Amino acid sequence: MQNILPKTILLIVIITMIIFNYSFPQERTKIINGKIVEVDKCGFPIDDSYLPKYISPEYMGYSYDSLLADLEQWRLSDYVKIDSIGLSVQGRPLWQLTISSDPNDVEDKRVVHIHARTHPQETEGFYVTDEIIKILLSENNFAQTVRSNCVFYIVPMYNPDGVVLGYPRKNANNIDLEANWFTFPNQPEVAALKARFTQLMSSANPIEVMLNMHSDSDCARFFVCHDSAGTSPLYYSLEENFIEGIRAYYLTGILPWDSVVTWQGGNPLKYPESWFWLNYAASVMALTYEDMYQCSLTGNFNVTANAILHGVMDYMNIVTDVEQVTEVTPKQFLLQQNYPNPFNPNTKISWQSPISGHQTLKVYDVLGNEVATLVNEYRNAGSNEIDFNVGRDFSPNLASGIYFYRIAIHSDILQAGDFLDTKKMILLK
Ligand SMILES: [Zn+2]
CATH class of the missing domain: 1.20.5 (Single alpha-helices involved in coiled-coils or other helix-helix interfaces)
Structure with a gap:
């Protein structure tokens, strides 16, 4: 009993x-x-009795000396300025790269922040960061466009003491800097990065995207997505936009946006992302990226870096690919993501059709109520674009939130392949 x-x-x-x-x-x-x-969110046991106490810097694959050597190389570029945001427990500089077309004049630039190697053993998160740096410093059109629009602040080794000491997850004071962003705010590394974030967030051009680069013990690449219960439905859909936007450039390599969802019980007040959400909510896309920790599929860091950079630029609505406009009949149906998105009050919706036929383009709210009909007519094969203006096309004004737009194209000839597609957009007032 x-x-x-x-x-x-x-x-x-x-x-x-x-x-x-x-x-x-x-x-x-x-x-x-x-x-x-x-x-923890990187898939390693929170109880560290399960973990090795020491991993040699050689086994980790990229030492503090490797970083010092790379700093000397990066320093040669006109697009890089190198300084530090503070010192570690043992007095090592927390090196920072400022990358822009003129790193000494970044007043008008839009801001992306990246830091890596909080957990020293997670070298892969750094290797992706390293490839991001390589792309940013190259001379192609894409890199030039990114540099002329943005400034990237990159802290490639946030926990240099841990790397030197061979601590897999902690700093010289035996603190996991990732999970104790709130519990141990006076750890020098936490205090330095927090002060730097605060400084940037109170400047004229605050951080728009913050990436926290790690590697996961599962053989997978993904972004750790925060549940709407701990953030907001709007932020949740922004995350979908952001992560799927990156994934579109590496569909076979990166998991779908909601594969790993955390914060289901509210903001855990642990991580840098927690801090961003607490203080700045949806104004900053602050996420952890997890690369593949030492597994058979580890690699393709350049592909991942390329996807991240293109996706981040798309998310920030920075047009990087200037394509030649040629008038040819499209070979396939396509409904594009609206631009800008989120929007207020204007956004452009474009689509293409290889066939002539009757086209309808309608807007629906989340409950499926039709709120606007933008197109309802016969159109020839080709590319189309329409401007959706909330104040003009719909009265009374729509509230902030998620909407869907749906294209339906019906050919005159039966069985010539009708097309139906729906995409999500966000009105943010
Ligand atoms: Zn980690």
Whole structure:
């Protein structure tokens, strides 16, 4: 009898959780040596008795000396300025690269911040960052456009002491800097990066995108997406936009946007992203990227870096590919993502059709109510673009939120291939 009561209580708790659709805490679990072990967002056990105490810098693959050598190379570029945002526990500089067309004159530039190597063993997150730096410093049109529009602040090795000491996850004071952004704000590394973020956020051009580069113990590349329950429905859809925008450049390599979702129980007040959300909400796209930690598929860092940079530019509505306009009949149907997105009050929607026929383009709210008909007529094969203006095309004005636009193209000739596609857009007032 004595054993039944606790079991009954447990059963009631579980049933209640199921009934009320309770979200379990954001931590993932794994089975290690037959035990269920709580792991952090990078997939490593939170209880560090499961982890090696020391990993040699050689095994990690990229040492502090490697960084010093690379700094000397990067320094040769006219597009780079190198300084530091502060010192580590043991007095090593937290090196910062400022990359822009003129790194000494960045007043009008839009700001992207990247930091890597918080967890010293997660070298792959740095290798992607390294490839991002290489692309940013190259002489092609894309890099030039990025540099003339943006400034990238990059801290390639945020935990240099951990790298030198061979600590897989912690700094010289034995603190996991990633998970203790709030608990140990006076750790020199945390204080330095927080001060730098605060400085940039209070400047005329605050950070728009912040990427926190890690590697995950699962053999997968993904962004750690924050659930709408811990952020907001709007931010959740912005994340979808952002991550899928990057993924479009590397569909086979990066997991879909909502493959790993955290913050289901609210803001955990642990990570740099938590801090951004707490202070600046949806104004900053602050996410952790996880590359593949030492597995058979690890690699393609340049492909990933290219996808991230193109996706970030698309998200910031910076047009990087100037394509030649040629008037040819499109070979396939295509409904493009509206631009800009989010928008207020104007956005452009474009699509193409290889056939002539009756076309309708309608806008719906999240409940599926039709709120506007933008096109309802016969059109020839070709490319189309229409300007959707909330104040002009719809009265009374639509509220902020998610809307859908749907194209339907019906050919005159039966079975010539009708086309139907829907995309999401965000009105942000
Ligand atoms: Zn990590």
